[in-house]
Amino acid sequence: MSAKPLTTHSTTISPDWVDYNGHLRDAFYLLIFSHATDALMDALGLDTAGRARTGHTLFTLECHLNYLAEVKEGEPVEVRTQLLAHDGKRLQIHHGLYRPGEDASLAESEQMLINIDSAAGRSAPFDEQVADKVAQLAAEHRGLPQPACVGRVIGLRR
Amino acid sequence: MSAKPLTTHSTTISPDWVDYNGHLRDAFYLLIFSHATDALMDALGLDTAGRARTGHTLFTLECHLNYLAEVKEGEPVEVRTQLLAHDGKRLQIHHGLYRPGEDASLAESEQMLINIDSAAGRSAPFDEQVADKVAQLAAEHRGLPQPACVGRVIGLRR
Numbered sequence: 001m002s003a004k005p006l007t008t009h010s011t012t013i014s015p016d017w018v019d020y021n022g023h024l025r026d027a028f029y030l031l032i033f034s035h036a037t038d039a040l041m042d043a044l045g046l047d048t049a050g051r052a053r054t055g056h057t058l059f060t061l062e063c064h065l066n067y068l069a070e071v072k073e074g075e076p077v078e079v080r081t082q083l084l085a086h087d088g089k090r091l092q093i094h095h096g097l098y099r100p101g102e103d104a105s106l107a108e109s110e111q112m113l114i115n116i117d118s119a120a121g122r123s124a125p126f127d128e129q130v131a132d133k134v135a136q137l138a139a140e141h142r143g144l145p146q147p148a149c150v151g152r153v154i155g156l157r158r
Numbered sequence: 159m160s161a162k163p164l165t166t167h168s169t170t171i172s173p174d175w176v177d178y179n180g181h182l183r184d185a186f187y188l189l190i191f192s193h194a195t196d197a198l199m200d201a202l203g204l205d206t207a208g209r210a211r212t213g214h215t216l217f218t219l220e221c222h223l224n225y226l227a228e229v230k231e232g233e234p235v236e237v238r239t240q241l242l243a244h245d246g247k248r249l250q251i252h253h254g255l256y257r258p259g260e261d262a263s264l265a266e267s268e269q270m271l272i273n274i275d276s277a278a279g280r281s282a283p284f285d286e287q288v289a290d291k292v293a294q295l296a297a298e299h300r301g302l303p304q305p306a307c308v309g310r311v312i313g314l315r316r
Contacts, residue, residue, distance in 0.1 A: 020206075021276070026218040027189035034185040048178075060184040062312050063223040085314050092314055110312050118179070153311055154220050154268050156243050156250055 003143040005080035005096065006043065009036035013075045024071040029107045030063070033095040036079035037113065040093065044133045054127040055118055058091070062112045066149040069106040076100055083141045084150065086134050088125045089115040094147050108149040161301040163238035163254065164201065167194035171233045182229040188221070191253040191267045194237035198251065202291045212285040213276055216249070220270045224307040227264040234258055241299045242308065244292050246283045247273040252305050266307040 009032065017028035041047065041058055051057050071077060078100050085092040091113045096105040117124035126134060167190065175186035199205065199216055209215050229235060236258050243250040249271045254263040275282035284292060 021215065025189075025192055026195075026221065027185055027192040030188045031183075031185035034183055037184075057179065060223075060225055062225065062310070063184065063221075064312055065218075065221040065223075067218055067220065087314055090314060092312065112312050112314075151311055151313065152220070153309055154222055154250065154270050155309065156245055156248060156270075 003140060005082040005094075005141070005144065006040070006137070007078055008039040008043070008081040008095075009079040010100070011035070011077060013071055013073050013077065015073050018073045022073055024073075026065070026067065029067065029071075029097060030065060030109065032077065032097060033065075033079060033109045033111075034060075036081055036095050037093075037111070040081055044137070045127075045130050050127075050130070051118075054130065056124060056127055056130070057116050057118055058113045059116050060111055061090075061114050064110045064149070064152060066108045066152065068108065069104070071097075071106050077106065082144055082147065083134070083137050084110070084146070086138055088131070089123050091134065094150060096147065105147075108147060110147075110150050110152075161298060163240040163252075163299070163302065164198070164295070165236055166197040166201070166239040166253075167237040168258070169193070169235060171229055171231050171235065173231050176231045180231055182231075184223070184225065187225065187229075187255060187265045188223060188267065190235065190255060191223075191237060191269075192218075194239055194253050195251075195269070195271065198239055202295070203285075203288050208285075208288070209276070212288065214282065214285055214288070215274050215276055216271045217274050218269055219248075219272050222268045222307070222310060224266045224310065226266065227262070229255075229264050235264065240302055240305065241292070241295045242268070242304070244296055246289070247281050249292065252308060254305065263305075266305060268305075268308050268310075 019025045082094045097107040177183045255265040
């Protein structure tokens with residue numbers, strides 16, 4: 001079983017991204033995941049040329065983040081991305097943030113993305129070529145286990 | 159009943175925060191909310207001086223974001239913050255992003271924050287003066303209705 005998440009993005013923690021403690025600020029974990037989503041769009045044929053051809057783009061509808069470990073300025077990190085589910089115009093994805101070569105995630109994010117017809121300003125079914133790539137990725141990721149942080153609700157359990 | 163959320167932060171959408179569409183990128187909604195959390199910390203006595211006095215800070219454990227409307231470069235926005243629940247070391251909060259003077263939110267975020275003893279590097283009960291301010295804010299916000307996006311789970315409903 002060779003199924004594994006897609007390594008979508010690699011970067012190094014920028015001095016601009018850390019707080020007064022020298023640790024990555026909560027919003028910049030999401031910026032790293034946002035760049036991973038850009039790379040996923042590229043992989044699905046929604047890069048600049050694909051967006052121009054289709055008139056489509058992806059918007060983030062909803063996002064859940066779990067912060068599992070601190071990350072410091074200068075550390076190298078990578079994002080591994082799994083397609084959890086999809087329909088004709090939506091993608092439910094999971095991003096995990098890792099130190100390269102390690103298995104324990106530093107943070108995880110579950111997201112719902114929706115395909116948008118930019119001119120109409122509303123959601124639309126995926127372009128046919130994009131839909132094919134989505135189906136192919138879904139087939140590749142079908143055997144992957146569901147990450148632990150998927151489906152969470154925030155709340156105090158006393 | 160004069161209870162209302164606390165206006166914690168006001169800003170204008172920076173050119174650095176928009177994507178190729180000229181719209182606020184998903185991660186920068188969270189950066190604005192992150193600055194609102196900083197302001198909430200100030201209000202609870204965990205500003206720079208308070209962090210030095212107590213040795214405590216707040217970390218974000220978990221965060222849920224709902225993107226409800228696009229926001230463009232140059233637009234003024236404000237964050238209104240509600241304390242949903244708390245225990246001896248955790249705060250469950252809700253941030254809403256608004257155009258000043260408007261009632262419809264542009265985005266919402268539910269977050270769980272935890273009090274950290276910075277030297278020990280682990281969670282700790284709130285400092286007594288901070289706990290008093292948390293209790294006072296909780297009393298002020300007790301009458302507020304629960305925002306619509308609280309308690310959500312991400313998923314495809316076909």
